Amino acid sequence: MEREFLLVERYDRVQEGELLRRLHQEDFCQALGLPPGAKYQHSHYHGQKGSFPRMMDRLREVGGGTQVMQLWDMLVFNVLSCNTDAHLKNHSLILSADGVRLAPLYDVMCASVWQNITRNMALDVGGKRVGEYIEGRHWAREAEACGISPRRALARVEYLSQRMREELGAAAHDVAAMPAGPHALIALVREAIDQRCQTIQNTLSK
Numbered sequence: 001m002e003r004e005f006l007l008v009e010r011y012d013r014v015q016e017g018e019l020l021r022r023l024h025q026e027d028f029c030q031a032l033g034l035p036p037g038a039k040y041q042h043s044h045y046h047g048q049k050g051s052f053p054r055m056m057d058r059l060r061e062v063g064g065g066t067q068v069m070q071l072w073d074m075l076v077f078n079v080l081s082c083n084t085d086a087h088l089k090n091h092s093l094i095l096s097a098d099g100v101r102l103a104p105l106y107d108v109m110c111a112s113v114w115q116n117i118t119r120n121m122a123l124d125v126g127g128k129r130v131g132e133y134i135e136g137r138h139w140a141r142e143a144e145a146c147g148i149s150p151r152r153a154l155a156r157v158e159y160l161s162q163r164m165r166e167e168l169g170a171a172a173h174d175v176a177a178m179p180a181g182p183h184a185l186i187a188l189v190r191e192a193i194d195q196r197c198q199t200i201q202n203t204l205s206k
């Protein structure tokens with residue numbers, strides 16, 4: 001029986017001759033000493049929960065302070081891509097003898113194109129849970145809580161929202177050119193992300 005599949009190279013495995021070595025990785029629930037049930041900021045778990053500022057603090061504590069803006073960019077990207085499932089277990093640290101580094105983003109999805117998927121994000125941004133309602137003051141509030149200059153943080157939001165709009169066409173073309181071929185969802189994802197980026201751009205001054 002023939003099946004179509006997407007083959008992705010794993011970032012947490014290293015080929016050494018005939019051996020495959022696993023890199024040590026901790027997601028942010030593990031890094032913060034929280035159980036899996038605390039991965040959403042507003043989950044039903046009754047104990048202490050995670051948040052983006054707590055992730056930032058932990059990153060600095062383990063020596064990853066130079067990657068703070070990279071983690072901020074991940075937050076921005078998840079909002080712009082309408083990803084409502086960017087919880088603590090979908091962000092990780094890779095630990096090695098050379099130190100700690102952020103793992104690439106994984107398990108990214110565009111919730112806006114699916115019915116019956118929550119529009120509430122996994123982690124708040126400045127007290128807001130719905131991406132299209134995040135305005136400049138919410139980004140600034142989140143940046144301050146994360147120990148980042150609001151001006152610098154807002155500049156990254158503006159830059160990334162513009163770059164994503166510029167690259168959407170090429171990205172959609174590349175996905176359609178994959179062996180699985182074009183799919184109706186590609187256009188819907190492109191439209192949803194473009195609209196989200198435009199909304200964020202238009203409200204940065206509010």
